[in-house]
Amino acid sequence: MAAEVDNSGNVTRLISQIVDLSGSRQFQAAELLLNQLVRKSNDAIYVVDAEFGHILNCNELAYKRLGYSKEELLRLSVPDINPLFRNSMTWRDHVKSMRMHEKKLIESTHIRKDGSEFPIEASVNTVEHNGDTYFVAIARDISERKAKELRLLEAQNLDPLTDLPNRRLLESKLHDLLCECCTRSEKVAFMYLDIDNFKHINDTYGHVVGDKVLVALANKLKDFTRQSDIVSRLGGDEFLVVLPGLNSRAHVLSLADHILQVTSHPFNIDDSLSLEVKLSLGATLCESRALDVSKAVISADKAMYLSKKAGGGQSAFIECDDA
Structure with missing residues (x-):
């Protein structure tokens, strides 16, 4: 103003x-x-x-x-x-x-x-x-x-009981492993494992105890194998172990016997229950180049049934080409 x-x-x-x-x-x-x-x-x-x-x-x-x-x-x-x-x-x-x-x-x-x-x-x-x-x-x-995406990926690729790779992740890991083996001209061993009389364990002690046996076996296999190996639960009481770099039948059978020895110790389910568990194990050894994975798994599976037919608690070997 x-x-x-x-x-x-x-x-x-x-x-x-x-x-x-x-x-x-x-x-x-x-x-x-x-x-x-x-x-x-x-x-x-x-x-x-x-x-x-x-x-x-x-x-x-x-x-x-x-x-x-x-x-x-x-x-x-x-x-x-x-x-x-x-x-x-x-x-x-x-x-x-x-x-x-x-x-x-x-x-x-x-x-x-x-x-x-x-x-x-x-x-x-x-x-x-x-x-x-x-x-x-x-x-x-x-x-x-990212944590949620990882949890989703794990849910898709890992067995929810044992945290081992399921069939889906097994295929992916096998592809990478075989590429490495081809580069080094290595052979690959396949071992098919099945728990003897697992139905009896479930019927006698219940499915909760049966699940604990599966988890305990998965942990024993993870502790035994190398970082380069693959351990997968195929379903039920059947497991597959894939081991690269084993170039002789004798080496494969030696490791198979070692697995049977490691898993022969009693499974401590809880403070009041300890179970003796036996496995039937079938093994095969294959060339990595142009390998038919399905054929290799079938060979190991057939070998496993041979060991089971012989009374279980032991291993059997089939040449990859003999399936």
């Missing part, structure tokens, strides 16, 4: 000006809300120099999630926290791709200050400002999602 006076200094009129500040206030309020949203976001937000990948700014969650102070994190570059971009060529390819597409969704990992890693999914956008190019990345921790 202003006053208009005459030559004598007397106020002749008051002049007022009204300015509508509502639009400005709304803009300031919106900007404040946006800043609060960035600060309180459940996702880490980074502003990155597009040319070299230097981290120029970030929200609070970004540096706290990684275990840094903000000052420490702003001294780092993207390759320091994301191993995907440690190769300079990978970063240059990323920059080229971002310039073409402006937006990208990346699944990778972030590295904390202590060296531990966790999976992330980042939505990356290209922003131009005053002639310079920046990347704005919104990174979400997807550890929980």
